[in-house]
Amino acid sequence: DKGGWSSFMAKEVSEEPEAVANTLRGRSHDGVVTIPELEGLDDLFAGINRVIIVACGTASYAGMTAKYAFEQWTRIPVEVELAHEFRYRDPVIGPSTLVVSISQSGETMDTLMAVKFAREGGAKTVSICNTQGATIPRESDAIVYTHAGPEVAVASTKAFVAQITALYLLALHVSQVRGSQSKLAIADALRELEAIPAKISQILEREQAHIEQFAGWMADTRSVLFLGRHVGYPIALEGALKLKEISYIHAEGFAAGELKHGPIALIEPGQPVFVIVPSPRESAEMHKKVVSSIQEIRARGARVIVVAEEGDAAVLPYADEVLRIPLAGRLYEPLLAVVPLHIFAMGLATAKGLDVDQPRNLAKSVTVE
Numbered sequence: 001d002k003g004g005w006s007s008f009m010a011k012e013v014s015e016e017p018e019a020v021a022n023t024l025r026g027r028s029h030d031g032v033v034t035i036p037e038l039e040g041l042d043d044l045f046a047g048i049n050r051v052i053i054v055a056c057g058t059a060s061y062a063g064m065t066a067k068y069a070f071e072q073w074t075r076i077p078v079e080v081e082l083a084h085e086f087r088y089r090d091p092v093i094g095p096s097t098l099v100v101s102i103s104q105s106g107e108t109m110d111t112l113m114a115v116k117f118a119r120e121g122g123a124k125t126v127s128i129c130n131t132q133g134a135t136i137p138r139e140s141d142a143i144v145y146t147h148a149g150p151e152v153a154v155a156s157t158k159a160f161v162a163q164i165t166a167l168y169l170l171a172l173h174v175s176q177v178r179g180s181q182s183k184l185a186i187a188d189a190l191r192e193l194e195a196i197p198a199k200i201s202q203i204l205e206r207e208q209a210h211i212e213q214f215a216g217w218m219a220d221t222r223s224v225l226f227l228g229r230h231v232g233y234p235i236a237l238e239g240a241l242k243l244k245e246i247s248y249i250h251a252e253g254f255a256a257g258e259l260k261h262g263p264i265a266l267i268e269p270g271q272p273v274f275v276i277v278p279s280p281r282e283s284a285e286m287h288k289k290v291v292s293s294i295q296e297i298r299a300r301g302a303r304v305i306v307v308a309e310e311g312d313a314a315v316l317p318y319a320d321e322v323l324r325i326p327l328a329g330r331l332y333e334p335l336l337a338v339v340p341l342h343i344f345a346m347g348l349a350t351a352k353g354l355d356v357d358q359p360r361n362l363a364k365s366v367t368v369e
């Protein structure tokens, strides 16, 4: 039931605040992480020295996003690998490797095979999953469910923000068990996470109509590029994937630092480029670098659409469109910056008259390898 929305995707994007809130609910108390599903597993988390995150598509971008927080908080090296690539090489894994799988459906065959393979190799496995009782969690040592609610639209939206949230909780749990973060730091991180749902709601209230309107003007665009740095990089990839999937427009995401190593050759007058701008308060240096990337593409005629925090005026001289997100710590920005990109993909596909819930050639759950 679409509950009055024009599509399941529209409904599910509107549920992004609850997806985060419900995934957090009941998993902390007084600044301490308390994940009932992970009780009794302290030895497992104390005994690991490496984390490999395996997933496909959007779920893999949630993994790429969480890698930054995971490493920062736990000081354990984290790799992120597409499940189908991981499975078919000869990865170095063993009892001190933790393989974290991420899957909305819990049925993705590529991811399931990667988890089985990891277990056979002696690794420990935790699965992040949105579907109770699905196959992948059954194959894992532990499960942290995302509580995004059922996701019907083929393109994953609310599950993505819930996956990042669950991965952050897992990372905080691991750092709590290992004592790699102070109690204060953990309490602060939880507070930041708890503030996210209201901030996403703010974006939906203030920016949705504006984004849908200019997405409509762009219905004839043939290609869109997305740039981001640090945690903004996987968000650029996610923005591009969503656009490809439901609007059938060629889209690519790049790490902003890669521009001069190749992609800048693509820039010609009128080329739309989304740029995820990191907060100048959180990292003045990274902000400056991204603004200078913007200047470089603007000088070559790009049509620049920035996603930037409220009050960041440095981007104004070079932006054709500015999409505002509320202030948040650097690691939390992706949970906000992705929202305008989800709205944009949906707005553009709708303007093209496409069925946003059922894009051609795709299935919600990919149960073949």
Ligand code: F6R
Binding pocket: 056, 057, 058, 059, 060, 102, 103, 104, 105, 106, 107, 108, 111, 154, 155, 156, 157, 241, 242, 245, 364, 365, 366
């Ligand atoms: C993108 C999308 C896909 C899925 C991928 C993994 O919008 O929906 O890329 O994210 O097929 O699916 P799950 O999470 O069910 O394993």
